[in-house]
Amino acid sequence: MAFNAINHADQPCDCLPGVMKSTEDDGIARDSEAKKDFPVTTNSGYASFIDESRERINEIDVQLIELIKKRQEISGSIQLHRLESGGNKSDTSRENEVLGTYRKGLGDRRGAALAMKILEMCRI
Numbered sequence: 705m706a707f708n709a710i711n712h713a714d715q716p717c718d719c720l721p722g723v724m725k726s727t728e729d730d731g732i733a734r735d736s737e738a739k740k741d742f743p744v745t746t747n748s749g750y751a752s753f754i755d756e757s758r759e760r761i762n763e764i765d766v767q768l769i770e771l772i773k774k775r776q777e778i779s780g781s782i783q784l785h786r787l788e789s790g791g792n793k794s795d796t797s798r799e800n801e802v803l804g805t806y807r808k809g810l811g812d813r814r815g816a817a818l819a820m821k822i823l824e825m826c827r828i
Contacts, residue, residue: 772825779826799823 783793806819 772822775822776826780828783828793828 786795787793802823803816803819806815806822809815810818
């Protein structure tokens with residue numbers, strides 16, 4: 705039995721064979737928009753395409769890690785300052801603002817999940 709990615713819409717996706725098109729608003733391109741950045745290659749080109757794509761992902765991961773470390777440092781400084789000033793360590797309205805930013809940029813479910821994880825990682 706062949707594996708096929710299936711979503712709630714059960715619509716064929718024209719970006720990859722055997723993949724279903726998602727209608728979820730999560731900010732991820734799954735249809736013809738995805739083909740613009742990542743064209744389908746011939747069988748002989750798949751290995752090269754995959755290797756090059758994975759290298760790009762590795763580079764992005766290094767950048768993300770560095771940015772998260774910087775965010776942790778800044779967030780920790782803010783939290784310490786708030787505590788030293790007699791305030792609370794966290795600011796619920798600010799955290800809701802961050803959640804909203806990530807939801808808007810990445811879609812409700814995935815954006816909120818990532819924002820919550822980042823907020824958690826940045827707490828002292």
